[in-house]
Amino acid sequence: MHHVAFDLFRAYRLSPAVSLRAEPFGALAYHFGTRRLSLVKSPELVTVLRLLDSHDSAAGALDAAGVPIRQRARYAVALAALADSEVIGAR
Amino acid sequence: MRADTAGQPRRTAALTEQFKAGLAAPICLTWELTYACNLACVHCLSASGRRDPRELSTAECMRVVDELERMQVFYANIGGGEPTLRPDFWDLLDYSVAHHVGIKFSTNGVRLDKRAAQRLARTGYVDVQISIDGATAEVNDAVRGIGSFAMARRAMDALAEAGFGEFKISIVVTRHNVSQLDAFKQIADEYGARLRVTRLRPSGRAADCWDDLHPTAAQQRLLYDWLCARPDVLTGDSFFHLSAFGSPLPGLNLCGAGRVVCLIDPVGDVYACPFVLHEQFRAGNVRQPGGFARVWRESELLRRLREPASAGACASCGQFDACQGGCMAAKFFTGLPLDGPDPECVLGHGQPELASTCLPDRPRPSAGHSRTGRAAPVLIPADRIATRAAT
Numbered sequence: 001m002h003h004v005a006f007d008l009f010r011a012y013r014l015s016p017a018v019s020l021r022a023e024p025f026g027a028l029a030y031h032f033g034t035r036r037l038s039l040v041k042s043p044e045l046v047t048v049l050r051l052l053d054s055h056d057s058a059a060g061a062l063d064a065a066g067v068p069i070r071q072r073a074r075y076a077v078a079l080a081a082l083a084d085s086e087v088i089g090a091r
Numbered sequence: 092m093r094a095d096t097a098g099q100p101r102r103t104a105a106l107t108e109q110f111k112a113g114l115a116a117p118i119c120l121t122w123e124l125t126y127a128c129n130l131a132c133v134h135c136l137s138a139s140g141r142r143d144p145r146e147l148s149t150a151e152c153m154r155v156v157d158e159l160e161r162m163q164v165f166y167a168n169i170g171g172g173e174p175t176l177r178p179d180f181w182d183l184l185d186y187s188v189a190h191h192v193g194i195k196f197s198t199n200g201v202r203l204d205k206r207a208a209q210r211l212a213r214t215g216y217v218d219v220q221i222s223i224d225g226a227t228a229e230v231n232d233a234v235r236g237i238g239s240f241a242m243a244r245r246a247m248d249a250l251a252e253a254g255f256g257e258f259k260i261s262i263v264v265t266r267h268n269v270s271q272l273d274a275f276k277q278i279a280d281e282y283g284a285r286l287r288v289t290r291l292r293p294s295g296r297a298a299d300c301w302d303d304l305h306p307t308a309a310q311q312r313l314l315y316d317w318l319c320a321r322p323d324v325l326t327g328d329s330f331f332h333l334s335a336f337g338s339p340l341p342g343l344n345l346c347g348a349g350r351v352v353c354l355i356d357p358v359g360d361v362y363a364c365p366f367v368l369h370e371q372f373r374a375g376n377v378r379q380p381g382g383f384a385r386v387w388r389e390s391e392l393l394r395r396l397r398e399p400a401s402a403g404a405c406a407s408c409g410q411f412d413a414c415q416g417g418c419m420a421a422k423f424f425t426g427l428p429l430d431g432p433d434p435e436c437v438l439g440h441g442q443p444e445l446a447s448t449c450l451p452d453r454p455r456p457s458a459g460h461s462r463t464g465r466a467a468p469v470l471i472p473a474d475r476i477a478t479r480a481a482t
């Protein structure tokens with residue numbers, strides 16, 4: 001699907017135009033600018049998104065959320081897709 | 092609704108399965124502000140015409156907006172009736188946008204003059220959808236009333252002139268306008284607008300003319316091919332029963348009633364979907380204690396709709412994954428079992444049942460506000476329908 005390069009060692013943030021709504025499967029992310037709805041399909045990923053802003057790197061947010069190192073690559077793919085749809089952006 | 096499914100770390104059940112169980116709040120919330128309408132379209136899904144004296148007041152509407160903001164309903168699809176006939180329409184629009192509930196509203200254009208268009212162009216986070224049902228005045232006015240085509244075109248001109256940007260032109264596909272699909276697209280392209288085509292359901296006044304107006308089997312095939320070739324045309328995910336023809340159309344292919352879809356009507360009644368204005372699908376009222384949130388979360392009816400349903404006679408169909416048995420409203424108002432094929436099942440499996448029900452036996456839509464008795468479509472001979480846009 002998405003194979004955008006994602007730099008885990010950069011700082012990111014949830015876009016200020018995005019509203020995250022908790023759902024049983026994770027969350028819905030709505031971008032008020034692009035008016036696109038994205039699905040965040042696990043509660044763990046939602047936690048990561050909420051931690052991005054307070055960490056100096058995406059890797060830092062993953063650690064803080066308790067994501068094991070061996071799962072980082074999979075999270076990077078998910079984060080890349082969310083960056084692609086402007087749900088998150090580098091800061 | 093088209094959603095991006097970001098590649099995710101942990102594979103959960105398929106998306107449709109998640110949505111079937113229901114969400115914390117609707118995604119596709121329709122809110123009809125008034126039953127009043129200047130037109131009397133023969134296929135009006137809400138059988139609108141006269142204002143209802145019990146309609147929500149301005150203050151009550153604002154309370155609903157507050158609640159939608161708390162529930163994080165990202166936007167509301169505002170309709171009616173003709174929503175702009177409410178004197179407080181523009182105030183409600185501003186209030187809603189200021190409270191992070193985006194507005195997508197449908198209008199026949201009656202109040203959309205230059206001043207209104209300029210005002211809209213200045214308001215962020217508003218989508219405007221102008222309804223027409225023919226690419227020519229002849230085809231359009233037969234369904235929507237004399238002069239309604241010219242009125243809609245004036246509104247489109249005003250939006251274009253005010254620099255509103257991409258608005259939407261919304262069409263309900265009927266037997267009489269299916270041959271004008273290209274012409275509709277041409278009109279939209281000329282305005283830089285987005286074309287939206289949706290399915291005719293036998294709801295509201297359309298219950299009385301659906302048999303004459305719904306596309307024929309051959310036309311459904313044509314429509315499917317046309318849509319497949321034009322992924323930029325919006326459908327409101329309303330044609331998923333056509334997915335049984337082959338590859339699925341883009342979007343959410345399932346009946347979202349009570350799961351992701353919901354209606355608040357002008358008097359505050361909450362229905363599972365805008366196309367099922369019937370006692371049987373009324374989940375509650377926003378005026379009750381706990382308001383809309385409580386109805387959405389606790390209504391017995393909505394909970395039932397989120398439970399796994401039996402596929403009935405569709406269970407043995409190889410296309411069930413694609414088409415999910417079609418539209419509940421279409422089945423209900425044509426008197427078909429809700430767990431069987433859609434009346435417009437592309438494999439023809441709805442036909443035998445449909446042939447055995449006749450109009451007087453079918454459930455009657457409730458909450459009608461028509462100004463006169465039953466409306467009847469003006470039927471136009473097929474050879475008289477222009478297939479090119481009159482510009």
Ligand code: SF4
Pocket residue numbers: 335404405408409410411412414415416417431432433436437438439440441
């Ligand atoms: S039989 Fe049912 S599932 Fe199969 S195509 Fe018809 S409506 Fe869809």
Ligand code: SF4
Pocket residue numbers: 292345346347348352364365366367417418419420421
């Ligand atoms: S009842 Fe029909 S119109 Fe309503 S949500 Fe289901 S499929 Fe859509």
